Amino acid sequence: MRLIVMIAGVLMIIISSCGVSPETVDLVRNNQSAYQIVVSVNSDSLSKVAGSELQEIIQKVTDATIPINHQKQSTGKQILIGKEWIDTSARIDTLDEDGFIIQVTKNNIVLAGNNGKANLYAVNTFLEKYTGCTMLSPTEYYIPQNKNIEVPLGEIFYEPDFNLRKLCFDNDEFHDYKNWNKLEDLDEWGLFVHTFQHLIPPEKYYDSHPEYFSLVGSHRLKDGQLCLSNPGTIQTLIANLRERMEEHPEMKYWSVSQNDCFNYCECEECKALYEKYETISGAYIHMANQIAQEFPDKVISTLAYNFTRSAPKNIRPLPNVNIMFCSIECNRSMPLEEDKRSADFVKDMKDWSELSDNIFAWDYVVQFKNYLTPFPNFNVLQKNLQFFKKHGVKIMFEQGSGHNWSDLNELKQYLLSKLMWDVDANADSIINDFITKYYGEAAPYIKSYFELTHQNLNKYKEEERLDIYGYPADYLDSYLQPGYLKEYKKIMDQAEEAVNNDSVYLKRVRRARLAVDFAYLDIALNKEPEGMSYLDRSGDEITIRQDMLDYLDRYTENSVATGAVNINERLFKTKDYRTYVLNKLHRITAPNKAKGKSVEILTEYSEKYPVGGGKALNDGVVGELDFHQKWLGFEGHDMIAVVDLEKSQEVKQVSMNFLKAINSWTFLPIEVEVEGSVDGVNYIQLGSVKTTDTDRGFLVQSIPYTIVFNTTSVRYIKVTASSLKQCPQWHRGYGNPCFMFVDELIVE
Structure with a gap:
């Protein structure tokens, strides 16, 4: 400032x-x-x-x-x-x-x-x-x-240090807050980000003009990018944009920008543009310049994001082309300029600043897969804003958790609002002042928690990647070590006790502790550190600890009472998480006649995420909500698995979970069939179930499949899960093999 x-x-x-x-x-x-x-x-x-x-x-x-x-x-x-x-x-x-x-x-x-x-x-x-x-x-x-x-x-x-300052948190509907903290709306934008799908919607154009859409491999994709070397694509963008401008002539900024995926066009003409401008982004600037020439009194915004992040050669954006430069890939354990892992990003920022003084910086400041997880990135916020200012950024957009609560949400948006106005303000004073005023008698404890998480992360900052798409278990060896988690939990207990007689402060503290409680519970579920597992494995049978179930219930009730009910950006709710946890615990502790028995996989499974092959289906370990962890994967293949129960036994039910993660090319099976045999040669069908789930949303889910049948005496159980094998035509991975992931197979 x-x-x-x-x-x-x-x-x-x-x-x-x-x-x-x-x-x-x-x-x-x-x-x-x-x-x-x-x-x-x-x-x-x-x-x-x-x-x-x-x-x-x-x-x-x-x-x-x-x-x-x-x-x-x-x-x-x-x-x-x-x-x-x-x-x-x-x-x-x-x-x-x-x-x-x-x-x-x-x-x-x-x-x-x-x-x-x-x-x-x-x-x-x-x-x-x-x-x-x-x-x-x-x-x-x-x-x-x-x-x-x-x-x-x-x-x-x-x-101000930035001409326009926008926070994407839960302040959007509160004009008093924005005016007080000098935040602004994007009220001059007619279209905002990822707009190819809106300007040339595939449902309208794909059948008649497939050549407008990106060629990837041998397919033109509906859910990809556009073919920007095709003159018809450019003219259609211009025509449809003109219609929208005529409907809203008061709007100044119009985003003409890539969809939120990769899948850029691989046709020879587009490749020639990439070669000419030495990066893929050159084709997108070439497109934006053509459109900007048609509308000289408007600003055409386009993305420098993922595959278009690097600045092109041999072309410059026109003055009325806005570059929306995004930091989605960057590590948050260190400031950008101090982190060797961010060197390419820093170079890209400098390169763009030499081409244009019309730059919109889109920064990301929360963890999107797990809003309710400690995310100690406060130490990088000021230095990163100073970096963006130094390189001539005019518009600063901080992507938070939208209308959802996230770790220390109130403090983070308060601090960011002050720093976007004045990047050299005293951040420590702002933080201390806020915590003192917002948490009352609990302030010393909240400050202690704040400082400890940052100190503990700082010990590992060189090797730890603080990822906006991480999970609590990813940080089990750094700032979320079991000992640290127990300390955070103790501090939050003390904070509650300090304001137990004040309902306003108590609600604020209980909301702040949600991140600690979620991390504790999720790591206890998936990693079972000593002394903080849901399970008691000391006896002959595995049992579930009642104190941990009570803790889970308190956490769920607390989230509802404090209005922080969404765990991630896909709106996975805390009550649904509770259901997931209970289902997982049930599967771990349920009697399983297949446990430890020989499992033969008759189809090809993937070694990209090795979990031990057939043993993964009956080792007592249940998959997490992360396809990297504890799932047996089949890429482009069905699963046929045979379990030898070693002797004929009466069975009446077979169950397993399948992972649904559409954004990661992971789909549910078309059908699951269970067969039984006494000799391993002649099989009879015991039951089957077909998938009826048609939801195309990106929420990651562990879906239980249970096949119940008449009690039958068999020695061998054969389970066939029929895969889609390839991503469907509506999906951005169309034409490529898709995954099917399965976890523990339980026979009762």
Whole structure:
């Protein structure tokens, strides 16, 4: 943030170095004020809101009611809102759109910018600076009580470090919070990100113009990218974009950008563009430039994301082409410029900044597969924002957890809002101030938890990759070690105890502890560290610990009571997670006549994720919600497995789980059939089930399949799971082998 401070005509730094306190005026003294608020009758609505808010907050802090007038008086003390009242308005005109001034003389206080929004920013900054009020969350103010408000003489000019500052958290519907923290909406965007599918929808164009769509291998994909070397594709994009612009002529920014997948076109003409511009992104800039020429009064935004992240050679984006540069792949255990693993990203940022000064940085600051997991990335936030500012980023977008709660959600968006305005603000002071105000008597414990998670991650920062798509178990050897988890849990217990008699603070603490509880429970389920497993394996039979079930129930109830019910971006809810846990525990502890018996796999299984072949089907280990962990995979093949029960036994049920992870090319079987035999040669069908699940969503699920049949005496059980074998035509992996994953096979 560019900041110029004058106090009584003297630079603040000179006054401070001489140890002289600046002269002040009494805005309120002993609950009384001599001031009036002046807002012109012709002011816009936001300036009038600013006047009302100023009056309301001062009244709440001091009990002093300051009247609002619409005309400046020749005498008396006044708080003047708007640049029409200021003598140095020409200087204000040089400020950025959101810039403003706080000017204090002996009789007047001027809070002014170049528009109503900036006037409101000025008022809110004044209130926070001189009354101590703030908005801690989208619905929660902090308003201290005081008899007096003193304000130093002088003037301060404020300007933001980024022209537009957007947080994607749960603040979108709360205008007071955004205005207080100087956050903005994308209200000038007619289309926003991943728009190929909207401008050339496959359901409308694929059958008549398959050549518009990306050629991958030998197939034109519906759910891929577009063929950007085809003139018809470009003309159709222009025509359909023009229609949308005519419907919304007020919109300035229009995203024409790749879909959220890879699958870029491999036709010879597109390859020629990639070669010409030395990167795939060159073809996308070539496309964006053609469209931008058609609409010179608009801004055409396109992505530098995944396969288009590297800047091209031999082409420059036109001035009205916006580059949306994304950090999705980057590690979060270290700042970008300090992390060797992020060197390519840093280079790409520099390369783009040499081609364009119209850059939109899209950064990611939460863990999307597990919102409710400790994610100690606060130490990188400021340095990464400073990095983006240094390279000329104009628009800063921080991708959080949207309308869902995530670890230390309130603190993270509060800190980010301050740093996006001023990247050099004192982050430690902001964090400490927030924790103190938001958690009351529990603040020392929450601060201890905050510091411990960061200290523990920092020990492993060089080798640990803090991934936005990680799982708790991924960090079992670093900041989520069992000993650390037990310590975090103890701290949260102490935090609860400290505010047990205050329902407001208690709810905040219970929400904050959800991340600790989820990590503890999930690691206890999937890794079973000593002393923190759901299971008691000390006896002849494995049993489930009641204290862990109670812990799971408290966690689930707490999530509902505090409004944090979604575990991940696919809206996997805590109640559904509880069901998953109970199902998994049941499968581990259920009597299984197949356990430890010989299993022969008659089809080809994949060694990409080795789990021991047929032994994985009856080793007592049940798969996690991560296809890398404990699942036997079949890529492009059916599964036929034969279990030898060693002697004829009565059986009545066979069950197993299959993984559904469509975004990872993993599909449920078409049909599962169970057969039985007494001799291993002649089989009879015992039962079957066909898959009726048609949901194409990306939520990862472990789906139980249970085949119940009449009690039959058999020695051999044959299970046939029929795979799709190839990704279907509607899927972005069309034409490629798909996976089918299965875990423990239970015979009862």
